[in-house]
Amino acid sequence: MAKLKFYEDLCKGCGLCADVCPKKILRLAPSRINAKGYHPAECTDEGTCIACLSCARMCPDVVIEIER
Numbered sequence: 001m002a003k004l005k006f007y008e009d010l011c012k013g014c015g016l017c018a019d020v021c022p023k024k025i026l027r028l029a030p031s032r033i034n035a036k037g038y039h040p041a042e043c044t045d046e047g048t049c050i051a052c053l054s055c056a057r058m059c060p061d062v063v064i065e066i067e068r
């Protein structure tokens with residue numbers, strides 16, 4: 001099973017990772033704010049992740065790491 005790690009305080013809440021995820025399991029956390037003042041990306045169902053790496057490749061700020 002894939003493991004996702006978010007360097008949450010680097011996230012600028014652009015949503016690109018959520019847009020590109022084929023499983024639609026990424027979103028901007030609705031009720032949390034990071035150190036930069038943005039709603040950070042989070043995964044809603046890690047068990048569904050297929051470790052395609054699209055989110056990690058898309059993120060302009062290298063926030064996401066995926067372990068296969």
Ligand code: SF4
Pocket residue numbers: 020021022023024025026043048049050051052053054055056066
């Ligand atoms: S690795 Fe692929 S399936 Fe998993 S969260 Fe990222 S974009 Fe979605």
Ligand code: SF4
Pocket residue numbers: 010011012013014015016017018040041058059060061062063064
């Ligand atoms: S693409 Fe990167 S910076 Fe943008 S919301 Fe996703 S994790 Fe945050």
